[in-house]
Amino acid sequence: MTKPGDQEDTAHCEHISRMLARISDKWTLLVVRVLGRGPCRFNALRREVGEISQKMLASTLRDLEENGFVLRTVTPVTPPQVEYDLTE
Secondary structure (H helix, E strand, O other), X not given: OOOXXXXXXHHHHHHHHHHHHHHOOHHHHHHHHHHOOOOEEXXXXXXXXXXXXXXXXXXXXXXXXXXXXXXXXXXXXXXXXXXXXXXX
């Protein structure tokens, strides 16, 4: 038999599990660690992270942006400058 708070606890645990699944892979943790120091452009971020491919970094940043962890700012100059930063 379930107690009244059990469903609420289960929902809370599921929410935490989904959040951890979003950020627990190797590249995401490394990208978040670098961005924790401050905003960074793509190539500088790639150098700081290490042996990550351009495709994997782009994919990781896209996922983080879609999930609200990273803010992507495009400066309209020639060529365009794109900077990534962690959201609050």
